[in-house]
Amino acid sequence: MNIPKSHPRYKSLLYREKIVEGINRGYTSQVGLVAHGRGEAFDYLLGEKTSSYAHAACEAAVAKLMSTRSVLSANGNVAALCAEEYVTLSKVLNAPIEVNLFYRTPERMKAMEKRFLEAGAEEVLGLAEDAEIQIESERRKVDSRGIYSRETVLVPLEDGDRTEALKRMGKFVIAIDLNPLSRTAKKADITIVDNIVRAVPLMVELAKKKPRWRGFDNAANLAGSMAIMQQNLSNSQ
């Protein structure tokens, strides 16, 4: 599909097309489109830009990810929307990418691995399926060298069940989630309320400055993002 660059919703339509491409290439599920639409709505309320709160959350996230043994979880929408940037982040943080899917099939796992190898990853974890975490869904299947054993897990576009399971295991969970009301947003140690297509490149930039970990008040940060959404809901009347 040809989208004219002059279209007022050009970027929005482009990202949608990337997810459709992910579906056609087998690494993204159709349900990824629903999740994307949900994200579009919350991003709209954020004004479609990275807030100062999201910026602070990205900085804290990078500091934590760099100072501990970390892993970057990946799902179909990450593969569709920002595979290259995710690989770059993985390299600057020296943290592997692990594929972890709710709608897991061997074909999708292989297509995900292929997508990240194409994007420049040297290795992609998650296909080994040699460990489990305590949840019922297919997301329980993890890699002993990755999510299972690492202290800090970056979980973009997450489901609440897994976040809770990772917290029970004592891990430090960093979420990227446009919905500040989600279970994940509330349970994570750091929640980056931002669109991954903006947050991931920003994290790459921030990592180059090697920020130091200074602690983080997630509840206060979430309240800040919610205040922006509330403000946008009243301004637009």
Added chain:
Amino acid sequence: MNIPKSHPRYKSLLYREKIVEGINRGYTSQVGLVAHGRGEAFDYLLGEKTSSYAHAACEAAVAKLMSTRSVLSANGNVAALCAEEYVTLSKVLNAPIEVNLFYRTPERMKAMEKRFLEAGAEEVLGLAEDAEIQIESERRKVDSRGIYSRETVLVPLEDGDRTEALKRMGKFVIAIDLNPLSRTAKKADITIVDNIVRAVPLMVELAKKKPRWRGFDNAANLAGSMAIMQQNLSNSQ
């Protein structure tokens, strides 16, 4: 897919599956899933129930639809989510259903017609393509006996361009749109900020009481819906 009724998000998952079924049967486009996701987010902020504002908007809408020559526009998500209820509404209001699609193909038009005939409609407008309204998209193709000539148009899950074009033609536009900030929501004469799966059956019930048209302040009503969303954004901290 079997969804256990005990699942906390049972209804949400069920409606999602209905859209996937619509895609598989050819009447819903993949982009319908994105629109659905967007709706899910706004519905979440509404508390997933019909507000007093939405109830008042439904009542005014029914009064207007009953007292003027009306038509009910239908797209792929309406067909997927509430075809039967839409046909019932069409009958109680004595207003025909007209299919009008952004991603229009002859196959989708036929599949839409089939879906509404199955659901009990006696006739489905929109396939004749014998008139046009002033927009560039495929949505310009309308039926001379329907959208083109009728005074009042119900447009669920709408795009802003068409709403503006219908307004320029002097029509009374009633929108069902979960996003109170959308162009459609602001431009329509009545905007029902509610999920179609709740609003359409409610309109059927209200129509039986034959409400009288008493005028409607759409800006005030929209502000009420936005206030609910703002409230939910702060309560959930």
